[in-house]
Amino acid sequence: MNQRTAVHPVQETAPKPVLVSEFGRNIWRYKAFYLMLLPGLIYYIVFKYIPMYGVIIAFKNFNMMDGIWSSPWASPWNKHFLTFFHSPYFSQLLTNTFLISFYKLVFGMIPPIAMALLLNECRIKWFKSLIQTLTYMPHFLSWVIIYGILLALLSQSSGLLNQWLKDAGGEAIPFLTSTSYFRSILVGSEIWQNLGWGAIIYLAAISGIDPTLYEAARVDGAGRMRMIWHITLPGIRTVIIMLLILKLGHILDAGFEQIYIMYNIQVYAVADILDTWVFRTGLQQLNFSLASAVGLFKAAIGLVLVLGSNKLAKRWGEGIW
């Protein structure tokens, strides 16, 4: 950073065309790197940017035979957005989406970090790898299987947990069909699934911390807790913040697959999210325009959140933590 600013003033006195050719010369000089960059760029252009033109169907009455270009424009232009905003379930959907996502974000942040710290402190190698394998296995299970497991454990009529409760003289608890438990089950199962997987990133970050810091601390007489607090945690701070920002961008993705498999009519009031609504109303009934309007709405909010939180994090970066 400082080096470049030191060089800069020298060039500033030169006339502009030179700057341009300087840019060109730079490209030429690092042509191998740019060439290597090219496939990635092409990938993004072809698969991420070009398909974006399809978003215009959010403003059209999409007709399959006419295709994207020839479908008639919606009138008024925001017709599909209005349909969505005026749906009697709009506020409920938004609340559910935000809440479920927010819970997952908040409650799901600490466990993987704690897991990574514990694994890092563990000195018995085989035990460490055993735990690591066990905890990240659920990540590879599909939600259908996890729901099957949950059903076997939590079902009100035949679940293991409820059998125990009943045998102990208690009442069976409707975990999966009651509005008061359902969100906790959603969040809990998500955390369970991603605990080990999430810890991997933190472990990697921890292993990047300079070991001499620990040695110095030990010489100064710091205990393990002190070292975690003053070395490990600050060391992975940037990773934590980065992951948080990335997740914020997806705050309107509350986990379609999981909820679609687990919800039922009795818990719609607390579980129906934007994506499940779009699935039922947009995709199953051929309202593709409506579906992409909601998608665009989600993307816009996600973008604002990512930019906003990034700004906030930058301020933190200077500040206390």
Add this chain to the structure above:
Amino acid sequence: MKRMKAVSVMLAVIILSCSVLAGCSSGNSSNKESSNAPGGSTANSGESAGAIKLDIIETGNNLPTPDKDFIKQAIDKAIQSDLNLTVYASGDDYKNQLNVRLASGNFPDLFQVPDRASLKQFVEQGLLLDLTPYMDKLQPVKDFIGDESLKKTTMDGKVYAVPKAPNIPYNTYWIRKDWLDKLGLQPPATTDEFLNVVKAFADQDPDGNGKKDTLGLTSSKISAFAPIFGAFGVGDPNTFYVKDGKLTNSLYDPAMKDALGYIKKLIDTGAVDPEIMANTGLQHQEKAIKGQAGIIWIDWPNLSKDQFTEQIKKVNPNADWIQLAPPKGPGGQYDGPFDIGGTSGIYAIPKALENNKEKLQKVFDLLNFVSGQEGSMLVQFGISGTHYNLDGDKVVPTELMGKEAGFTWLYQFTGRPEMTYLQTKFAPQTKYIEFANSQPRIQILNGFLTNPDGYNPADAGRFIEEEFVKFIYGKNPLTGYEGFLSTLESSMNFKTYMDASTKQLEELGYGK
């Protein structure tokens, strides 16, 4: 340094060319598909050489792989085609797949349309081929399913699809006879007795294991109570029927409140499967087979087919499931409603096939073949001499039919003569088939309806189901029923739907 540069350049070139190649090859394959269709004159080329490939998708299960699929092979031989049938086990999945394929222009050559509402959407989108001008080419189909049936797929005077010959109802309550005997009870004949039996099944330990671990009644979703609605003379929620000469929607039927009151009483006993609203797929069947529930509302194949009776006997050799006539109530005695506007399947051809005369003709050939004598026998019973023998007019099944020919219905694109088919193929189940078919049922008309603009059936359907659940679980008092109706009308646009539906049904001559 120089060498490293060279290596990186090479790498980049390799990666680039790989992606370019990949792009080309995928382009190739799609080219092949489209160029395959018009190419090749099939006229006399015999076997698979010039056979036209037909892509067909529908809901279903247990389709064997093509090399074991003797129906496909027989049809391919008869009409010189190369059938490529794909089936989806879940209706929701199928709907999704179909919508995605249609939206991306990757049309199957023949596909099942989920229901009449979808048919209307497809027609409005201009996706379906108008079959009216081709009707003379489809004469065997017409003869097979009858002109009356074709009305179900007619819109604005044009035939857009082929409906299967009408089905018969399969569902009834089934009850554990051995549990009744153990508790010294009679099969319940009235709603009051029904309530007692449900309660007794949960409280009095009918399986005798000393634990209170049985359920009185299970099924999937609100249809668990279909015969109860029938006992009060109303159809399932949001169904149309003619009652006392008047066109009625069950939601506005005064008896609906009474039915809900009774169902609430049932649920209050605590003997009804608490997960009844969460059971999806065949979870309720599983509970019945495992001996967890004593009464279930289900179709006869799913409880009396050989494979299931085997499973039931394995869990408990004494288990004895019998069918139960609908209990009598204040509104009469009706089993679950039967939709006279419904079909057991609608098959349509995409408009895109219009310009591909040869392929279109092949689809017609296929439909005509499975409607004709030879083809119909094939898709009903399998191969003559292998899976069945003819004794005069009577079809005598061989042992192989039960083992191998269970999937042939997947190829019955135009349906089948229901009763004779079932009695031949499911001879041991004949009495169950006849029982289910002979129960009195409220004839509902929803199959004739299409949704008007501005009405969102997904939202309204959810609202109705959700509120019904609240009523029967006592979360909302039944005094709020009128409030429910007015919310339904004001925020779900239900009035528009009611008006449009009434108009459509009156045009067909109902309730006049």
